Amino acid sequence: MNNRMEQEKIVSIEDRIPKLKQQRKQKTNKRLTLFLCLFFILILLVVYFQSPLSKISAIEVAGNAHATGESILKQSGVSIGTGFWNLNGEQAEREIKKMKEIKSARVLKTFPNKVTLQVEEYKRVAYAEKNGSFMPILENGVVLKSDEKSLPSDAPILINWKDADQIQEMASALLQIPKPIASSISEIYHAPEKNDSWHITLYMNEGYVISGSVRNIADKIKAYPSIVSQLKPGTKGIIHMEVGTYFESFEKPSDSKDKKDQGEELNEAQE
Template identity: 35%
Template sequence: MEKLIDIEDRIPALRRKRKRRMTFTFSILLFLFFTALLLVLYLQSSISKIQQITVEGTYIVDEQQLLDASSLEIGQSLWSFRASVIEDLLVESPGIEQAEISRKRWSEVVITVSEYQPVAFRQTDDSLLLLENGEEMSAQFAGSLFGPALQNFDNKEVEQKLISELGKLTQQTRLLISEIASTPSASDPNLVTLYMNDGNTVIVSALDFSEKLSFYPSVLQQIPVGEKGIVDMEVGTFFESYSSIYGGEGEEVELDEQQENE
């Protein structure tokens, strides 16, 4: 026979259970209330406002230009903007390849960018830099810090190909070049002439410019000490000294592009 439980015996247990449930519910409501209160107080306080904007990764692009493009301002709510929207705005700025916006240390916004590499500058104005992606932009630094001066090219396709090839060179190799001129021939409209900082002149096609110029340091090791002249890299690699050209002495020497650097 089943044991019968008097309802009066269950009342204390039901009361305790109901009390625990009410206490739990009240605690949740109290937590939500204070959380909402703290959130409101936070959003109304100065610590939820932008107090500092830091720009990182710039070298050629002016920081103020990026700040203006971002539309971010001191005192603006730290949560009033979407980082992805600002990043899309920044990559539309000349010279900017990538951008990242992050919120740090409660009230600081950090703008981190990657710039397109400057590879040359206009001979007519050394503040007009030519970037690896083909863009042209004004910069506060002298262009000679980044690469050679480009004379005016009548053939813009050749110029764009040359700029692309310059971007494939190391900065160390680019800085060996002082000036580049377009010197097309009947057989090759892509020919360019390079005036090197070491005093030599190099003739090469813009089509395989980076490949040929990568051998220039090893080519220099094969040139007689003290001699300066023309290095013709159009077909093969040949050297003829200025004294031979203008003095009538000497001969053209074929050089080995593949010789290892000593």
Template identity: 25%
Template sequence: MVDEMTRGNSIPEHRRYSQRLAHLEKRNISARKGPHQPIGNKVVGIKKQRQNSSKKRISALMWLFGIVLLVMIYIILPISKITNITISGNNELTDREVEDASTIRPGRLIWTAWLGQKYLEHEARIKNPQVKTLEVSLRGLKSVHVAITENRLLGEAQVGKQKHAVLSNGQLQLTTAHNTNIDFQGFESHRQQLEILGQQLGKLKPVISHGISSVKYQPTKESPHQVILYMKDGNTVKATLTNVGDKMKYYPSILTKMKGQGVVDLRIGAYSYNYGAKDK
């Protein structure tokens, strides 16, 4: 009787034990299916990653090679070379002089002219000081436009034994050409003063500077930097070379108050008097 009761009580214990084993087995199966994959699967994954990485590198190299090849073909083809050049902004320089200074000519690679324009501008100013700024723009596959601004040619002067062109930025340029602009006198041994005067007169509007016939450097004890401007309208202007550009701006308004030809004195203040009148 006791044995039967013992066996009756042990049956549920066996069931619970069996159920627990089954539960543990399920957990082990789930764990094996989780992130901990077999070594064989890991090896296959690594191989796939390496293959994808190799494909990407090969693809990048092919793109790079293709771009280099296209650039090389473009350089060889005539389409990469300049055939047409237009120039604007030059009033005193000829188109040929601009081309020579900038080295932008038919046959040059168009991309070197466009990408290297800062260098070209620097070189152009050295070759021809009349070039102030230079800008290159593309106007087609084989056409470029060159826009420049100039340092105006004010006139010419004798410095030492050589004749120089005087530019509006104060630079002096050796020249053999004759021009009918301002005739600078008295600067044979005064190069620095001539450069200062060029910078000053470069501030003037062309309508005023074109009215100057000649300028004479005539320093005195009282006015050590005196310059005399002889105007095309018959007037004479006394000024100081260090500020003549600033004061000559008022010359047109002074003319409206003059009753005839005479002297305009800009050395100290600004006033005028007719020829023959008592010197003030």
């Protein structure tokens, strides 16, 4: 009985030896394959970093409407031939944001060697006229130096504005005005009065004049379309929006009753 059991054990071990050898061989092959893969990856990395593929070969500037791509690229410090992986994107973003026109900046890398400088500019809400030149006023109130002589059409022109704080206040007000109304404003004169140093006169593209104050014009002017719709076709004049809202025609009314009636119509439109 014991001899039989010993023989079965011997046969069992002999059967397992080929399987163990096969398993060891498979493990050895896997290790060798892994080693060779790592070796070739290292070789490829060395070749890549030594080749032009690891250098920046294309730089694109996107999102700019007014600042030139050349000025943004120069400010970023990024250049063709710089190591793709050596580029400090955060530093380049900080440098770009030092430009007065730029609100935000991002440096995007696209493998293998392309870089995109994505920027967002401050909106131009108006232009300041000075000695025949038009200087852009940004949404944050900053006035850019410019030699632009052509009459801008994308924002109103501020005339007779000298105080930086008042310019910033006006810029903030313009941002709150609905775009369809803001695009109808042609010129904004700073016309301070005895009781209101913030008084302004707005000239509209439709031929109307608005008299108001910087402090509440963003709210008051929202009634402009409704007011104009209540006026007789061809009637032009001044829409007063200082405290109450009423219309004063350029043509003198035939009697006081006509003027009173027209004022009542504007009050109804305001409501």
